[in-house]
Amino acid sequence: MKINKYEGYDLDALIEEAKRELGNDIKILSYEVEDERGIFPFKKRKKYTLFVEVPTAQEGFLDILSKEEKNEEIDRFLEKIEKMIDKKIESLKLNQTILPTPPHNENQQIPISEEFNEFTGDALDLINLLLKKDVEPKIAKILVKEACGLDIDTNKFDLNTSFFKEAIIKGVQKKIRFTGPLKIQKGGLKVKAFVGPTGVGKTTNLFKIASELVINQKLKVAVISIDTFKVGAIQQARAYANILNIPFFAVTDSKNLRKTLSSMSNIDIVLIDTVGRSHYDYWRLGEMKEILGGGNDLMDISLVISCNYKNSEAIEIVNRYRTFFPINSIFFTKIDETYKPGILVNLPIKTEIPVSFISTGQRVPEDLRLLNPERVANYLIGE
Structure with missing residues (x-):
C-alpha cells in the first residue's frame, strides 16, 4: 500500500x-x-x-505469470496441472457425454411449476420475471396476486394493470412497509444506531446519512463510534466527521455512551456506528448489546444488509440479530453488485420489518436513495 x-x-x-x-x-x-x-x-x-x-491497480494471477520472473519451476507445475486436467476430461468422456453449459440468458424462461396453475397470461410472464430476479416463488405469488383479477375465459388470475411495473408497485405497496424520510425534530435529541455483519458498509452509509442531514436539512448532527476493534476505523470515521465539521466521539462501554449522550443537549440527532459482528458470534453480539444499552430507550436501530447476500443467509442474519436488538428498519447496501435483487422484497415480506434506504455505490453522499414502492419495482424489472 x-x-x-x-x-x-x-x-x-x-x-x-x-x-x-x-x-x-x-x-x-x-x-x-x-x-x-x-x-x-x-x-x-x-x-x-x-x-x-x-489507489493502485490490483495485480491478477495472469499478470504475475506474464512477468519475466516466471521461472521453469512454474512452467513445470502448470504443465503437470494441464496433464491432470486432460486425463480427468478423458476419463469423463468414457463414462458419460459431456453437455455444454448454456450461457446466461436474461430472457430465458424459467419453467413455471404447478404452484402457479391459478395464474394465466401476463401474470405468469410477470412471475417468470420475478423468479429470474431471485424473488422466492411464494413471494412472487403474493406480489402478483395483489395486481390480478379473475379472467372469465380461463377462470384464472391475470393482471388488471397495463404494465409490469404498475403491477409490482401495487403488490409492494400492499405487502411492504417503508419508513420514509428521517423525521428529525430540531431541539429534540434522536439517537440512531447502525448494526450488521462485517463488510456491509455501515460506516460509509452512516456518513451518507450524516451528509444529507447536515447539508440538505441543516440539522445539528454528531457521530459516536463504538468500532474500536477494526484497524483504522476510528481514524476513517473521524476524518469523515471532520470534513462535515460535526462532533465525533469514540466510546468503549455503556457508561461512556450514556455520559456522552447526556452532554449533547444542543444536538438534533446522534448517529452511532458499530463494529461488524458475525451473526453466529453470540458472545460479541452480547457485548455490543451491552454497550448500546447505554443509549436512551427511544434509540432507533437499523440493520444494514448487503443485496448480494443469498436469501437464506439474509433471513438468518435478521433472525439472529433481532434476538439481541429491536430492529426498527432494514438498510440495504451494494445494490450495484447484484443483478438479482429479489432480496429487496423477500426479506421485508418474510420478516415484516420496514425498509428505509438503499446504497447504490461508494460515493459520499451521492450514492444513497430513499426506498419506496416505485424504486423497488424499478430494480426488479431492471430499470
Missing part, C-alpha cells in the same frame, strides 16, 4: 489537494495536528499532516 502525505495549515485545502491528485474517491487513512510556534513565542498555529492511500 502506497501512502501520500500532505502538510499544511488548512485541512480542507489538503483534502482538496489530495482529491485533485488522486480523484474524488480518496481513502483518508488519518491526519495529525500539531501546534507550531511562530515568530512570537506566545502565538501558535495548527499544522496538519494528512495521510491518504494512493
Whole structure:
C-alpha cells in the first residue's frame, strides 16, 4: 500500500489537494495536528499532516505469470496441472457425454411449476420475471396476486394493470412497509444506531446519512463510534466527521455512551456506528448489546444488509440479530453488485420489518436513495 502525505495549515485545502491528485474517491487513512510556534513565542498555529492511500491497480494471477520472473519451476507445475486436467476430461468422456453449459440468458424462461396453475397470461410472464430476479416463488405469488383479477375465459388470475411495473408497485405497496424520510425534530435529541455483519458498509452509509442531514436539512448532527476493534476505523470515521465539521466521539462501554449522550443537549440527532459482528458470534453480539444499552430507550436501530447476500443467509442474519436488538428498519447496501435483487422484497415480506434506504455505490453522499414502492419495482424489472 502506497501512502501520500500532505502538510499544511488548512485541512480542507489538503483534502482538496489530495482529491485533485488522486480523484474524488480518496481513502483518508488519518491526519495529525500539531501546534507550531511562530515568530512570537506566545502565538501558535495548527499544522496538519494528512495521510491518504494512493489507489493502485490490483495485480491478477495472469499478470504475475506474464512477468519475466516466471521461472521453469512454474512452467513445470502448470504443465503437470494441464496433464491432470486432460486425463480427468478423458476419463469423463468414457463414462458419460459431456453437455455444454448454456450461457446466461436474461430472457430465458424459467419453467413455471404447478404452484402457479391459478395464474394465466401476463401474470405468469410477470412471475417468470420475478423468479429470474431471485424473488422466492411464494413471494412472487403474493406480489402478483395483489395486481390480478379473475379472467372469465380461463377462470384464472391475470393482471388488471397495463404494465409490469404498475403491477409490482401495487403488490409492494400492499405487502411492504417503508419508513420514509428521517423525521428529525430540531431541539429534540434522536439517537440512531447502525448494526450488521462485517463488510456491509455501515460506516460509509452512516456518513451518507450524516451528509444529507447536515447539508440538505441543516440539522445539528454528531457521530459516536463504538468500532474500536477494526484497524483504522476510528481514524476513517473521524476524518469523515471532520470534513462535515460535526462532533465525533469514540466510546468503549455503556457508561461512556450514556455520559456522552447526556452532554449533547444542543444536538438534533446522534448517529452511532458499530463494529461488524458475525451473526453466529453470540458472545460479541452480547457485548455490543451491552454497550448500546447505554443509549436512551427511544434509540432507533437499523440493520444494514448487503443485496448480494443469498436469501437464506439474509433471513438468518435478521433472525439472529433481532434476538439481541429491536430492529426498527432494514438498510440495504451494494445494490450495484447484484443483478438479482429479489432480496429487496423477500426479506421485508418474510420478516415484516420496514425498509428505509438503499446504497447504490461508494460515493459520499451521492450514492444513497430513499426506498419506496416505485424504486423497488424499478430494480426488479431492471430499470
